[in-house]
Amino acid sequence: MSEQQQKAGFETRAIHAGYEPDPTTGAVIPPIYATSTYKQDGVGGLRGGYEYSRSANPTRTALEGNIAALEEGERGFAFASGLAAEDTLVRALCTPGDHVVFPNDAYGGTFRLFDKVQQRWGVEYTPAGHDVEAVRAAMRPGSTKLVWVETPTNPLLGIADIEALAGVAHEAGALLVVDNTFASPYLQQPLTLGADVVVHSTTKYVGGHSDVVGGALVVREHGIAEAVEFHQNAMGAVAGPFDAWLTLRGIRTLALRMERHSDNAEQVVDFLTTHPQVQHVYYPGLPDHPGHAVAAKQMRRFGGMVSFRVTGGEAQALAVCERTEVFTLGESLGGVESLIEHPGRMTHASVAGTELEVPADLVRISVGIETAEDLVADLDRALG
Ligand SMILES: *Cc1c(COP(=O)(O)O)cnc(C)c1O
Numbered sequence: 040m041s042e043q044q045q046k047a048g049f050e051t052r053a054i055h056a057g058y059e060p061d062p063t064t065g066a067v068i069p070p071i072y073a074t075s076t077y078k079q080d081g082v083g084g085l086r087g088g089y090e091y092s093r094s095a096n097p098t099r100t101a102l103e104g105n106i107a108a109l110e111e112g113e114r115g116f117a118f119a120s121g122l123a124a125e126d127t128l129v130r131a132l133c134t135p136g137d138h139v140v141f142p143n144d145a146y147g148g149t150f151r152l153f154d155k156v157q158q159r160w161g162v163e164y165t166p167a168g169h170d171v172e173a174v175r176a177a178m179r180p181g182s183t184k185l186v187w188v189e190t191p192t193n194p195l196l197g198i199a200d201i202e203a204l205a206g207v208a209h210e211a212g213a214l215l216v217v218d219n220t221f222a223s224p225y226l227q228q229p230l231t232l233g234a235d236v237v238v239h240s241t242t243k244y245v246g247g248h249s250d251v252v253g254g255a256l257v258v259r260e261h262g263i264a265e266a267v268e269f270h271q272n273a274m275g276a277v278a279g280p281f282d283a284w285l286t287l288r289g290i291r292t293l294a295l296r297m298e299r300h301s302d303n304a305e306q307v308v309d310f311l312t313t314h315p316q317v318q319h320v321y322y323p324g325l326p327d328h329p330g331h332a333v334a335a336k337q338m339r340r341f342g343g344m345v346s347f348r349v350t351g352g353e354a355q356a357l358a359v360c361e362r363t364e365v366f367t368l369g370e371s372l373g374g375v376e377s378l379i380e381h382p383g384r385m386t387h388a389s390v391a392g393t394e395l396e397v398p399a400d401l402v403r404i405s406v407g408i409e410t411a412e413d414l415v416a417d418l419d420r421a422l423g
Contacts, residue, residue, distance in 0.1 A: 049109065049225060050294045057104030057287075069101040071284045094272045098280035102287045103255075106245070109224040109290070110237050112257035114264040116271050117283055121220065121240025122148050123276035124254030126156070128236060131270040132214065132263070133184050135161025140177045141187035142169050143395055144195050146218065146240075147387045149187070150395055166394060169199035171207055180211045188234075189218040190227075191334070193372075194346045194382040194403040196321040198330025201337055205233030214263070220244070220373070225297040227338045230259045243373030244343075247289040247296050251282050296375065299408040300343030306411040307404070307418065311347050316355070316422045318400075321346040343406040344372060346382075349422070353399035356381055360402060362421035365413050372405035377414055379404050 047055070058069045074096070077089040089095055099117050107115030118124040129152075133139065139153065143166035153164045167177035174186060186208040190199040201217060208215040216236045217229035223244035229237050239245055241253040258264045271277060278286070301324075308322045323334035324341030334341060349355045359379070360368050366379035370386050380386060382397045390396055406414060 052108045053105070053225075053293050054291050056108035057106075058101040069098055069284065069287065071280050072097045073280055092280070093275050093277055096277075096280050096283070098287075099278055099283040102278065102283040102290075105287060105290060106224070106239070106241075106255050107257050109228075109293075110219070110230055110257040111228055112230050112237065112259055113261060114258055114268070116256045116258075116267055117241070117278035117286070118254040118256070118271070119276045119278055119282070120252050121238065121242060121254035122152060124238055124240075124256050125149060125152055125218075127270050127274050127276060128216065128238065128256055128267065129153075129157055129162060129185070130274065131266040133157075133162045136163075136182060137161075137184040138163045138165070138179045138182040139185045139187055140165050140167050140174055140183060140213075141185075142189050142192055142197070142199070143167060144192045144197055144397070145187070145189055145395065146193045146220075147389045147395070149189075149218065150393070151389045154393075169197050169204075171200065171203045174204055175207050178207070178211045178213070183211055183213045185216050186213050187216045187218070189221065190337075191221045191323055191330075191342065191344060193221060193344075194321075194387065194397060194401065196221075196323055196328070196330075196344060196346055198323050198328070198334045200333045201227075201229050201232040201234055205235075208235075209233075221344055222338060222342055223293060223297055223373075225294050226301075226340055226342055230257065232337060235259050235263060241286050242371065244297065244300075245290060245293065245373075246286045247293065247374060248285075249371060249374030249376065251285040251289075253278050253282050253286050296408060297340070297342065300406060301340040303408060303411045303414060304341065304343045304345055304406040307406050307414055308345055310415045310418065311345070314419075314422060316350050317347050318350045319348045344403070345406060346401055346403045348398055348400045349402065351400070353383070356400045356402050357384070358423075359418075359421045362423070363417050364420075365409060365417040366404060366421075372403075374405070375408050377405060377407035377409060377417075 214235040
């Protein structure tokens with residue numbers, strides 16, 4: 040990227056960073072390099088460093104450069120899924136006996152990765168709340184290597200103060216990892232607030248069209264980049280060129296989409312907060328949300344994820360999920376289409392019976408970019 044592009048605004052970087060029009064053909068969009076290997080000009084004579092597509096592929100390189108520019112990081116790395124990115128990161132930075140602090144309402148799959156997989160390999164964990172005191176109390180100085188944060192959290196939209204937690208992590212010699220999936224780099228750039236690593240499930244807002252599963256890591260420092268680069272190649276859970284291409288295609292409209300997701304979510308929240316069948320709405324844009332002030336400080340807007348509890352218990356929550364017509368009942372989030380789900384039975388079923396269990400009367404919605412009035416009318420009908 041030229042110096043001019045590095046200083047460019049977010050939307051310009053989203054469209055141009057990581058790729059220059061192809062020198063041979065002028066192709067404006069990076070080709071899908073569906074190749075596993077590369078011709079060498081004499082033994083070891085690599086063209087542009089490309090040797091084998093697990094190590095590097097030009098379509099993936101374009102995506103990795105782009106997402107690094109959006110997060111204002113040193114390097115970006117693209118993976119086959121968000122969980123593949125997380126697993127690679129933990130194995131790159133932790134060894135048996137190390138300890139990780141992560142949120143007590145973490146994404147269910149992240150919890151499962153630590154609880155059922157990493158723990159068997161000797162990496163210990165403590166779930167903690169996201170306030171500074173809870174995280175500080177959970178630290179084991181000397182053995183805590185990572186403080187893992189999601190903000191906003193899934194599904195309760197809790198907010199962590201990235202800048203403050205970077206201080207807590209660093210004073211104990213640990214790194215701060217932020218799962219930025221819910222905010223996307225358009226709404227929040229954790230590395231600029233002191234975080235060391237950003238994790239994305241690019242399946243969600245970054246890809247944005249519910250047509251590809253992927254993950255990414257963006258790191259602030261060269262040393263961490265080297266460890267991640269080695270493990271990305273050594274473990275091999277990379278994004279394929281078709282997936283990288285689709286993700287890049289999605290990224291070009293990230294700014295526009297996030298603005299509309301936020302507009303529509305605000306209208307839906309206005310409707311839900313006054314509805315008699317709704318007992319509580321979780322949205323960091325609400326002034327009475329406990330994380331509102333911190334969210335307002337570190338986020339550009341409040342995004343498209345909303346959760347709410349109904350007055351009629353689990354039965355009503357399930358019924359609402361099954362009655363909507365514009366909101367599609369399904370897992371995942373962050374696509375252009377609105378989705379609705381019951382975390383207790385769906386995305387967060389893996390944390391049932393643990394301290395991460397979510398309320399049974401909770402409904403989570405991913406507010407899409409359809410006509411806002413249609414979304415409100417759909418929820419109105421479903422709440423009956
Ligand atoms: C979906 C999700 C993940 C996992 O990503 P996959 O692409 O599904 O592997 C991690 N963190 C958060 C917050 C998510 O929503």
